[in-house]
Amino acid sequence: MIALTIDAIIAIGIVWLALQTVRGANVFSAIIMFIVFGLIMSLAWARLHAPDLALAEAAIGAGITGALLLVTWRRVHVLEGRTPQVGMAARSLWLTLPTALAAALLIASLGWVALTLPAEPATAGELAWQRLPEMGVSNPVTGVLLGFRAYDTLLEMAVLLAAWLGARVVASELRPGALPGPAHEEVPLVGALLSLVVPISLLVAVYLLQAGGSAPGGAFQGGAVLAAGGVLLCLTGRLESADQTSLIERIVLILGLAVFSSVGLMMLPLGEPMLAMPGVWAIYLIETALLLSIALTLVLLFAAAPGLRRSS
């Protein structure tokens, strides 16, 4: 009974927040609604017994994405001297009405179709549960991400690299400028906050990485938490934009993809198929490389700079 009430509140909340995001009077309130939407969505994932997804949604969907949206808003507001406006398309009835109708039709069909699906489908997930012990990890999400479907995760790292490369191209064309720093002299509280929170983010990131084998966690969630620490450093002016990407940064950016591919390719001369994991140590090695790449990519995307350096 209580569970049903909670689920209903979460469901209604998600829909209402989404409505508020789309109908937002201004872009800023839409962004805030979107962040809260992400947080409530992570509650929904938790209720669906997917704690890994809940962690990822909270860290990446609400956290990093929210920070990215807010810093973009601030860039447009400060550097271009104007408040971002809701686009014309969002106000035109000719576009919104058919879109809303199409979306409603889609949801209705999905709902109707979902009723015809079996409640306990016989999916490949069953096989995954059975063969999980062969992977050496007990968290099924890690088993799937880095074992059975490691190739997908590898290509996803390539997608992340492509995203940073693409951002670099567009940034070089549009030149967003330096991150708007603190406008006044700093409050002592901020220094205290940083000295506590940044080491904690490092600790939590490494813990999530290590715990990913047996409990909810993993490289993506850990990378997002580490990136959050990096974003704090950027926001408080401890890290500032550099004009060039340093060699270390370049190596760390490709580290995830390179290590993953190399470990996978290493199996071929040994007579094993590509991307067969030789042991749990391989999974942890790859996850560490992924953690570093993901964290650096996210921070660089936030700063919209080719590189970062310690501020003088």
Place this chain on the structure above:
Amino acid sequence: MNLQEVVATALLLSGCFFYIAGTVGLLRFPDVFSRLHALTKADNLGLLLICGGLAVQQGSPRIAGLLLVIWLLGLLAATVSCHLIARRALQMTDPEQRP
């Protein structure tokens, strides 16, 4: 329901009450400073009560310790952000209208 569950439920419910009170303050108070005041005071206490309720419900010292850390981190975040918001709001208001 045994005593543990009763105490836990009571703590959780009072935590929710404080959160609701804080939100009402957020919606009803006239300016930034009083809103911040209502929000942070009520939310910190509410978070403490909720963490306490969960700790009692789980009954494990380790979980209680972790929840305490969570409350302290929440306190830290709320403190610093409240201070920064208030400072900025103060700088943005006219000198005559400052409280």
Place this chain on the structure above:
Amino acid sequence: MPSELLIGLIFLPLLGACLTVLPWRWSTRLGVFAGLVSLPVLLVALTLAVIREGAWYYSLGGWTAPLGIRLFVDPLALLMLWMVAIIGGVAAAHAWHDFRPGTPEGARFWPLWLLLTAAMNALFLSADLFNLYVCLELVTLAAIPLIAMAGTATSIRAAMRYLLLALLASLVYLLGVALLYNATGTLDLYLMTQTLAASDGPATSLAFALIAVGLLLKGAVFPLHVWLPNAHASAPGPVSAVLSALVVKTAVYLVYRLWLWTLPAEDPMQGAVELFAVLGAAALIYGGILALLQERLKLVIAYSTVAQLGYLLLVLPLASVTAWQAASYQLLSHGLAKAAMFLAAANILHAVGSDRLADLERLDQRTPLSLFALALGGVSIMGLPPSGGFLAKWLLLEAAWQEGRWLLLFVLVLGSLLAAGYVFRILAAALRRADPTEAEDAEGTSPIGRRQAGYALLLALLALLAGFGAAPILEVIDAGAPAGWSAP
């Protein structure tokens, strides 16, 4: 041994991309060399293997489907891989001049180009629906910044629009994949056929409908084509070539795989092929008419892509060996000819400074080689003998005749007429002499490198050669025809 070739085709460009991120000139050269030059070498060996053994699967990680991800190679995949290697390789050689390693533009260009190559190879080899989603995302995310590298406001806006629509398409596709997984229990394209034959319901039909919408949007099929002309026209030359010749084909390739290999023949969703044919016909006519109305050379060529993709969908209801040959040959010859035309257009743009048709004149003196390449490419697009395009259209006409599809025949002829219209319009503008008394010299022309012109010509000649050397190619293609597309 042959399976390692598949790995090499995907991972050499991928690792090459990693190398090109490093800041040294030698690492960029090594990365590009390893990622691009190796492809034709690997493909020769792979072709011999496919001719010898037919099609086969490779399970990554040793986990067989439905648990793991499989790669699948057959003559169709081989054809697409060859196209990536040849067209991508020649376009890359063309791009080497403008995006030299060591320059900032070069440093930004080559990692993305290599990621795009790796993504396309991975897509053509993949046998897993979710893996295909990831490959589609990588193709999109690698192609979009390449468009934006042109640096103009139009290109950035076009790239942004492409990004938003492509993401929407991916989401719709993913929704379909989720439904299919739930209904059939597997993500493997080829394992799914048996499950679909047994458990067929509204869920799978909706799933296929959603996937179709996503793929049609990505493939710029009428009426979801609005993002293509600006994106392809405002991109740098080599990028336009690869976009029109290869990237849009990925979506059509997936439609083929899903409807001809995965979906059982008795499934009611097979009726969608008629809808595809109608959309293809509409694309052919609409694209052709709009190409006739454009004022800029690259826009004419881009709208021509919208039109020519229609041929690939018209083929679907015909279901015969001849139709299969026609589809494969259209894929091949359109890719070669369109890439040739875009490279030639890039040369002309560089030489003349503008690609407005009104500004082109006396190109036979100013840019003779590029004009020749443009014309040859146009010959293949029009379908004049002896080009590859002629063979494709001829086979298509034959297949339609055999099935008694008179409306289709009419549309095909109309499409060819429209193609002739816009190709001749380009050539007329290029051969125009505005002032007959003006001294006939090459003043006002920026010089194009010999090589740049040569690359465009090479692709155009290959399009022509495809018409000559058809027999061996057709033999390999026939072996890969989908089940049920038997001899007429």
